[in-house]
Amino acid sequence: MIQTINLTKRYGDLMALANLNLEIEEGDCFGFIGPNGAGKTTTIKILATLLKPTWGEARIAGLSVGPVNARQVRSLIGYVPDYFGSYDDMVVQEYLEFFAAAYDIHGDKRKQVVHDVLDLTDLSYKIDAEVNSLSRGMQQRLSVARVLLHDPKVLLLDEPASGLDPRARIEMRELLKELHRMGKTILISSHILLELADLCNKVGIIEQGQLRFVGTTDELLERTRGERVLHVAVADRMQAALELLKAMPGVSSAELQNSHIRLALEADQTGPAAIAQQLVQQGYALTRLEEEKANLETAFMRLTKGLVQ
Numbered sequence: 001m002i003q004t005i006n007l008t009k010r011y012g013d014l015m016a017l018a019n020l021n022l023e024i025e026e027g028d029c030f031g032f033i034g035p036n037g038a039g040k041t042t043t044i045k046i047l048a049t050l051l052k053p054t055w056g057e058a059r060i061a062g063l064s065v066g067p068v069n070a071r072q073v074r075s076l077i078g079y080v081p082d083y084f085g086s087y088d089d090m091v092v093q094e095y096l097e098f099f100a101a102a103y104d105i106h107g108d109k110r111k112q113v114v115h116d117v118l119d120l121t122d123l124s125y126k127i128d129a130e131v132n133s134l135s136r137g138m139q140q141r142l143s144v145a146r147v148l149l150h151d152p153k154v155l156l157l158d159e160p161a162s163g164l165d166p167r168a169r170i171e172m173r174e175l176l177k178e179l180h181r182m183g184k185t186i187l188i189s190s191h192i193l194l195e196l197a198d199l200c201n202k203v204g205i206i207e208q209g210q211l212r213f214v215g216t217t218d219e220l221l222e223r224t225r226g227e228r229v230l231h232v233a234v235a236d237r238m239q240a241a242l243e244l245l246k247a248m249p250g251v252s253s254a255e256l257q258n259s260h261i262r263l264a265l266e267a268d269q270t271g272p273a274a275i276a277q278q279l280v281q282q283g284y285a286l287t288r289l290e291e292e293k294a295n296l297e298t299a300f301m302r303l304t305k306g307l308v309q
């Protein structure tokens with residue numbers, strides 16, 4: 001559904017994108033992750049027909065993105081930029097009706113569509129509120145409502161969660177999950193991997209205009225797995241359990257942390273099952289066994305070099 005072929009963008013001497021090859025299938029939710037200045041916005045703007053590549057090609061639903069197909073491509077996409085404009089003296093309903101008119105949606109259909117997108121984004125109760133009075137989270141949801149008016153197949157979202165508080169982030173994530181369930185193909189950018197890990201079925205990591213990785217989050221973990229970290233607790237005799245675990249082959253370190261043991265395991269040497277089996281065999285009552293999720297962040301750090309242009 002979205003394809004880039006050797007997509008390259010130079011700004012003077014600066015190579016913002018270098019031969020980017022992406023393949024995003026219909027119905028995918030693709031997390032585009034990279035630090036500031038990595039080239040995410042540049043890619044998204046090219047896909048949204050707002051920027052010309054220096055060379056290479058982008059395609060949406062098989063259509064080459066460029067001046068010839070711009071109208072057709074725009075009818076297929078909904079683009080949410082990483083900023084929200086200023087709309088003085090405009091209420092939510094006027095804002096959406098204005099954009100619906102721009103998409104040639106008129107009459108009763110327009111009223112219905114505006115009603116539907118407000119319902120989907122949980123903003124119906126704000127229909128008469130001034131756009132500028134909405135919180136940042138509501139404004140971001142309104143931006144999503146705006147790009148849903150013409151029912152596009154593809155959504156391009158540039159850091160929709162940036163600047164949102166935790167509650168607004170969760171609301172945004174739930175909205176995007178719903179849109180994914182509805183079958184939209186979604187490309188969403190962020191500089192935080194964990195934010196997208198449970199939302200997206202595929203992630204791409206970009207740094208300095210180059211793609212460092214594409215695949216599922218499981219593949220990402222697999223590719224970069226060096227050390228696994230487990231948090232383990234037993235009902236009693238914690239100190240003895242600690243000594244037992246320390247002596248196990250494949251355990252690189254074990255230490256007591258508050259009410260549990262933090263265990264670092266060497267890759268491919270041992271795993272949670274062997275740890276649980278050993279403890280149970282020795283008569284311990286296991287009360288906690290959890291693998292540290294932050295491993296995804298570790299994977300991210302290993303794949304990228306921390307370079308920012």
Ligand SMILES: Nc1ncnc2c1ncn2[C@@H]1O[C@H](COP(=O)(O)OP(=O)(O)OP(=O)(O)O)[C@@H](O)[C@H]1O
Pocket residue numbers: 011014016034035036037038039040041042043191309
């Ligand atoms: N109009 C421009 N003129 C010159 N350089 C630009 C222009 N737009 C972007 N750049 C540079 O291109 C590189 C990629 O920028 P881009 O905005 O695509 O990154 P990004 O991954 O979206 O970053 P952020 O997370 O900060 O939005 C950066 O080094 C940026 O400074």
